[in-house]
Amino acid sequence: MNGQPPPPRPGRKRSEESRLAILTAAFELTAEVSYAGVGIEAIAARSGTGKQTIYRWWPSKADVLLDALATKADLYVAVDRDTGSYAGDLREFLTATFALGRNATVVAALRALMAQAQLDSEFGQRFRTGFLQRRRDALAVLVDRARARGDLPSGPSDATVADLVFGVVWYRLLATDRDVDDPLVDELVATLTQTY
Amino acid sequence: MNGQPPPPRPGRKRSEESRLAILTAAFELTAEVSYAGVGIEAIAARSGTGKQTIYRWWPSKADVLLDALATKADLYVAVDRDTGSYAGDLREFLTATFALGRNATVVAALRALMAQAQLDSEFGQRFRTGFLQRRRDALAVLVDRARARGDLPSGPSDATVADLVFGVVWYRLLATDRDVDDPLVDELVATLTQTY
Amino acid sequence: MNGQPPPPRPGRKRSEESRLAILTAAFELTAEVSYAGVGIEAIAARSGTGKQTIYRWWPSKADVLLDALATKADLYVAVDRDTGSYAGDLREFLTATFALGRNATVVAALRALMAQAQLDSEFGQRFRTGFLQRRRDALAVLVDRARARGDLPSGPSDATVADLVFGVVWYRLLATDRDVDDPLVDELVATLTQTY
Amino acid sequence: MNGQPPPPRPGRKRSEESRLAILTAAFELTAEVSYAGVGIEAIAARSGTGKQTIYRWWPSKADVLLDALATKADLYVAVDRDTGSYAGDLREFLTATFALGRNATVVAALRALMAQAQLDSEFGQRFRTGFLQRRRDALAVLVDRARARGDLPSGPSDATVADLVFGVVWYRLLATDRDVDDPLVDELVATLTQTY
């Protein structure tokens, strides 16, 4: 793809140390103090950096947190193991996804990001394409494999399957105080592997 | 219930005119300018009232908007008509619910409220009990009737049915730019009326 | 002139307490820390007020200090006592003026204001008309009285007399570390009461 | 004085080209944008140099401008021509001095430097010894010559003469919008050549 490395620019290089300190501070403070209670100033203070360094590299507090989430948590769990059946693959995907949904710090960040995506439409765009769509893509791999295998039940369309799966997960996080738990995996797998 | 009216207290009565002006201003400004771009001061200015009057009667901007939504939109559509079957009742419930989900102003308000519920946990509590739970209760009526009728398929638990239904609706509103449309009604009814 | 008082406006009145606290803080901090080392934030903090209150009533830090000087120090010493002679009047004017020029806090403020008048031309305008010109006007009273009395020597023009008097005072403050002292009074009176 | 040249050190030599570019940029920007509106970054940008190069050779922006003034303007006009009389020498000195006082760019720089001398006491020290005192020394040459010649009137002390002369000049620059003009030369010469 990118044969030649980026042309060497003059001037001091970006500090990887500061970058990580900022992401760590953002992640920890969100969990400790709540997203709304944390400002760019607090992130700069906690990380021992200047505000300008944050503004130079991220367009908003939410983008910092999204970057932190991607950097700190193993979000994009590769779930490409082929268990041999749609039901098996789906169960594995849901189990891995739900595990994240029980990590309190990750959940706090996800709720804040989804909230911010509603309030700041530019961030919303970035959040959808950079995060939400990637999760759908991961699920789509399973579904496509099942279809190729002839294993896919004649149920809802692919898009609706994704809407159902992620809808339940997000609704649980955002609108209830119930975790995404193991019984829910069973119910979802059962519901989605039915044929009309 | 309350036989005697509230005892006459001294002083000026609460102005119903101001109350409505505030709710109208909040509702319109949210749609025109975005929730995040509107402050209490703007609502007071637009409604021709003082900030203190708003702070006296509502605990936060989100509560004003929630009140406005309840007052301005016919949110709590009574869907108690018995169509004779679970599938029919469900279809009617979903159709009525989705209709609201296609009203741009209502959707803007709902997205803002769900966002705020994540950022302000006290409002979140009020939003869940005062709004989200009422919707679940409305759905529960159908389900209970179907069960009494012996019409309920042996599918997911009642709570999971609600999670699926509202999960899909909210996910569509919050995470995608696709409306809640009629094909989705069919897919949901089909999925939820299956037997394992 | 102003027959009717200002029409009663609605809303809270300006706080005289805050006004004085701000002027006191500005005056003291300038002497303690130096004008350049004091910011609006420090004045707000020391005075226990908000920054907005300062910005609401004064256009700049220098204007606050100018107001403080006028309020705290008896700057506009009325020197209208008629000693009977130009030399006597002049000596009295200079003596009173020089006394202020030996008050360290006042001198610190005056030096800062004259400096700021060079750096901020809008403030410079206000400083000239609101302060410097008033001092010239006070001197002009003496000169006019001497002329009416037939006591004025045929020396430099009125404007040049003022330039000489205030020039020496300001030059001593700004460009040297020598006070304005009593021998200088004698030399100035002698020089300015000569006839060509 | 310094018999031996500095010992040859290794490394790159100071760039005279950069030095001049910086002084020119400082001088021009002060006149174009005002002293307060110009920062070290702007001088570096305009001169095509790096900030570090400026900080390496000058302690402050004011020192750059002072250096620029000395380099760009013929400030230290040698006025050692003996006209044969105190009055004549004084007139020549004043005429040469006033000429500079009518150069708008020079005046802008002088006002800024005197202002900065009030706000930054370390620079103030350098400005007094490196600039103001030199001007006084130049005037002292005339006065000493007149005294030797027996031509000096028994007026104010030498120091006060200098205070009067430079006081008037600086006061006109700093506190009024009147130029130092030719009539003022006459009045000053007349005033200072009087005998008590």
Add this chain to the structure above:
DNA sequence: AATTAAGCGAGACGGTACGTCTAGTCTTAAC
């Protein structure tokens, strides 16, 4: 020629004050 020691333009860094904005409270006079 290789090495070492400065100076250079560029630009990121930690830090700080700016002037603006909004929140939520308090005060006033009218009703």
Add this chain to the structure above:
DNA sequence: GTTAAGACTAGACGTACCGTCTCGCTTAATT
């Protein structure tokens, strides 16, 4: 006691510079 108006304290915002640092390069004297 509520109202509209508006000043109040408080504090975060995003910007602009400060003065320092790091980077890769150039230039000179020393090996």
